[in-house]
Amino acid sequence: xxxxxxxxxxxxxxxxxxxxxxxxxxxxxxxxxxxxxxxxxxxxxxxxxxxxxxxxxxxxxxxxxxxxxxxxxxxxxxxxxxx
Amino acid sequence: xxxxxxxxxxxxxxxxxxxxxxxxxxxxxxxxxxxxxxxxxxxxxxxxxxxxxxxxxxxxxxxxxxxxxxxxxxxxxxxxxxxxxxxxxxxxxxxxxxxxxxxxxxxxxxxxxxxxxxxxxxxxxxxxxxxxxxxxxxxxxxxxxxxxxxxxxxxxxxxxxxxxxxxxxxxxxxxxxxxxxxxxxxxxxxxxxxxxxxxxxxxxxxxxxxxxxxxxxxxxxxxxxxxxxxxxxxxxxxxxxxxxxxxxxxxxxxxxxxxxxxxxxxxxxxxxxxxxxxxxxxxxxxxxxxxxxxxxxxxxxxxxxxxxxxxxxxxxxxxxxxxxxxxxxxxxxxxxxxxxxxxxxxxxxxxxxxxxxxxxxxxxxxxxxxxxxxxxxxxxxxxxxxxxx
Numbered sequence: 001x002x003x004x005x006x007x008x009x010x011x012x013x014x015x016x017x018x019x020x021x022x023x024x025x026x027x028x029x030x031x032x033x034x035x036x037x038x039x040x041x042x043x044x045x046x047x048x049x050x051x052x053x054x055x056x057x058x059x060x061x062x063x064x065x066x067x068x069x070x071x072x073x074x075x076x077x078x079x080x081x082x083x
Numbered sequence: 084x085x086x087x088x089x090x091x092x093x094x095x096x097x098x099x100x101x102x103x104x105x106x107x108x109x110x111x112x113x114x115x116x117x118x119x120x121x122x123x124x125x126x127x128x129x130x131x132x133x134x135x136x137x138x139x140x141x142x143x144x145x146x147x148x149x150x151x152x153x154x155x156x157x158x159x160x161x162x163x164x165x166x167x168x169x170x171x172x173x174x175x176x177x178x179x180x181x182x183x184x185x186x187x188x189x190x191x192x193x194x195x196x197x198x199x200x201x202x203x204x205x206x207x208x209x210x211x212x213x214x215x216x217x218x219x220x221x222x223x224x225x226x227x228x229x230x231x232x233x234x235x236x237x238x239x240x241x242x243x244x245x246x247x248x249x250x251x252x253x254x255x256x257x258x259x260x261x262x263x264x265x266x267x268x269x270x271x272x273x274x275x276x277x278x279x280x281x282x283x284x285x286x287x288x289x290x291x292x293x294x295x296x297x298x299x300x301x302x303x304x305x306x307x308x309x310x311x312x313x314x315x316x317x318x319x320x321x322x323x324x325x326x327x328x329x330x331x332x333x334x335x336x337x338x339x340x341x342x343x344x345x346x347x348x349x350x351x352x353x354x355x356x357x358x359x360x361x362x363x364x365x366x367x368x369x370x371x372x373x374x375x376x377x378x379x380x381x382x383x384x385x386x387x388x389x390x391x392x393x394x395x396x397x398x399x400x401x402x403x404x405x406x407x408x409x410x411x412x413x414x415x416x417x418x419x420x421x422x423x424x425x426x427x428x429x430x431x432x433x434x435x436x437x438x439x440x441x442x443x444x445x446x447x448x449x450x451x452x453x454x455x456x457x458x459x460x461x462x463x464x465x466x467x468x469x470x471x472x
Contacts, residue, residue, distance in 0.1 A: 030191035038187040038197030039225045045198055046229050058199050062086050065192075 005078075006071040012051060013067055016043045026068030048074060054081065086157055086196065088203045091120045091137035095156060099139065102156040102186070109189035116159040116184050124467065125163065125335060132332050133165040138203065140185070140196055158185040158196040160204060163466060166327045167210075168319050169447060174327070177444060178208035181466040183223060201226055209443040214465030218435035232439040235453055237416045237460050239436060240429040242283060242400065244380075245409040252375030252409070283428035297355040301398040304352040307333040310359040318388055322417060323451035325459035328386050336467065337364055348383060353391070353398050361387025361395040364463060365403055368412070380408035382415075382424075384463035389419030396423040418456035436462070 003011075006026065013028070014021040017035045030036040036044075045061055048054075048070070054077050056064075064070045091099070096119065103115040117123070122135035140158035160183040167177045183204075185196035205211055212232075216224045219234060228234055243249045311330040319325060326332075337348055348366035352359055364384040371379070380403035387395045403411050413429070414436045415421055425431075438460055440452055451457045 030187075030194035036194060037191065037222070038185060038194045039222045039229065041187075041194040042198035042201065042226050043229045058086075058088065058203065061198055061202070062195050064195060 005075045006068070008051070009048065009071040009074055010067060012047050013044060013070070016040055016047055024067055026071070027066055029066040044070075052078060054078070086140050086142050086199060088138055088140045088158075088199060091117070091139045091159065093120045095139050095141065095154070096120055098141070098154050098156040099159065102159065102184075105186065106184060106189060114184055114188070116182060117161070122161075131335060132327060133163065133335050136162045136164060138162070138200075140199060157193055158183070158187070158200050160184070160200045161466070162204060162208060164208070166332075167324060168322075168327055169324045170320060170322065172447065175210060175447060176208075177210040177212065177326075178204070179465050180204045180211050180213045180227075197222070197226055201230055205230065205441060209441060210447060211441040212444055212465075213439040214436070214460070216435075216437050216439070219437060224437055224439065227439045231442045233442075233445045233452060235438045235440075235455055236434040237414050237436045237438050237455055238421055239432045239434040240413050240415065240421070240424040241432050242411045242424075242427065242429045243409075244404055244411060248377060248409045252377045253373070282430060299360070299394050299398065300354045301402070302352050302354075304350050304362070306339055307337075307350070307362075310352070311362065314359055314361065314386060318386055321389055321419075322459040323454075323457040324448055326464055328384075336463065349402070351395075351399055351402055353387070353395055355391075355394075360391045361385065363395050363399040365399050367406070367408065374410065377409040378407060380404075380406060380411045381462060382411065382413040384461045385415075385420065386459075389417075392419040392423035393426050396420070396427045400427050414460075414462045416455035416458055416460040420459075420461075421456070 010021050010024050013019075014024055017024075017033055017040055019033060019035060024033070028036075030041065041061075041064070045056055045064070049056060052074055054074075056073075056077075060073055060077070063073055099116055100118060103118070106114040116139075117137055120137065122137060125131075125133055125135045127134040127136065138160055139156050142155045142157045161181045163179040163181060165177060165179065167175050169175060180201070183197065183200045185200060186193040187196045213223065213227055214237075216227075218224065219228075219236070224234060307330040309330065311328075311333055315327070315329040337350060348364050351363045351365060353361045353363075362385065363382060366381050366383050368374070368379040368381050382396065382399045382403070385392070385395050385399065400411060411429070413424060414434070415424060416438070421431075438455070440448060445452050448458075
């Protein structure tokens with residue numbers, strides 16, 4: 001089965017935040033996930049950049065308000081600048 | 084885009100005060116950023132080799148994305164721009180990343196601000212470091228590690244001058260009523276005095292070395308001049324790297340007329356046979372809950388050839404003891420200074436004073452970056468001793 005971009009992002013977030021993937025959804029955010037603090041936000045940024053081979057700008061980092069936003073952002077980045 | 088990081092200007096001062104109020108109310112009252120856009124300590128000026136720059140993360144839009152009438156500050160940080168000497172590689176402009184603060188500390192909706200600040204600083208100066216941070220487990224240290232910084236603890240030393248007072252006051256050791264009572268008994272009976280003095284004497288005996296010939300003169304010097312330049316040039320080749328400590332830089336770092344309500348420093352110059360052999364900056368630390376009511380002296384900074392390090396440390400220790408301090412502390416990386424502290428009866432304690440070097444800086448500092456004994460970092464590096472905000 002092919003994973004969607006959201007599934008991939010959710011798996012990375014699950015690993016970084018130490019939360020089972022089943023407990024994460026598109027609305028998950030620092031407000032709803034206890035371990036999603038500023039340090040883990042940065043870890044998530046770095047992990048996404050490494051996994052997808054891209055660089056997130058300050059504007060894009062700020063757009064990562066929820067897991068759903070993050071997956072959409074990554075998808076859009078990958079479509080405009082394919083690896 | 085909602086949040087933009089830009090140089091801190093006078094027009095942001097009211098918003099920074101509001102930002103500080105928010106942090107103070109919801110977390111640590113000591114978390115405040117500079118109330119003034121122009122740094123009190125090390126303001127930028129033409130031709131200065133070291134200066135501070137402040138940046139603020141400004142949020143100009145409301146939650147629905149529409150523009151705000153007035154800006155809100157969501158974060159801030161400082162860069163201390165300075166020059167680093169690296170043996171065999173010359174001088175390099177670097178910056179110290181300090182006082183990063185974010186609304187994310189108190190409002191998780193702004194968890195991204197910490198990342199924005201750190202990455203903005205790295206974009207402005209890839210040769211970046213941070214110092215102190217309170218230990219490897221603190222958020223700032225973890226964040227820098229996530230960004231690929233290499234982290235090295237800088238050794239911490241202390242010498243107890245008045246053991247009875249130390250045992251009564253030192254909060255970090257007095258955890259639990261049982262332990263506190265035991266320390267009260269030790270303080271009252273003299274057992275604690277004996278134990279501490281014995282440990283310090285044993286350290287000192289283990290590290291004795293022959294004395295150099297010639298009488299050492301110690302004097303308080305208001306200003307660094309040519310003699311400090313000569314010492315800088317002579318000593319720098321004995322360290323793998325150090326931030327520049329020539330007379331011009333030292334005059335800026337330790338201005339004779341700088342006044343602060345929470346920190347003060349004195350400069351000691353040591354000479355033998357008429358020639359300067361070293362200098363030390365000593366001072367009394369601001370009140371800190373973990374030290375109770377103790378007067379805590381600090382050997383903040385020092386510079387001398389390795390063979391003269393002991394002379395400098397002994398003179399600085401005597402001067403602080405004469406001031407009546409109860410405890411003397413120092414953070415020193417270089418092996419010669421660590422050895423000198425041990426010779427003067429200092430004990431090594433756990434260090435929360437961390438040197439974090441960015442990937443680019445780590446590359447520049449290879450192969451010695453992970454070996455603190457070869458480089459010269461003290462409590463005076465980084466954001467410096469005076470708490471300038």
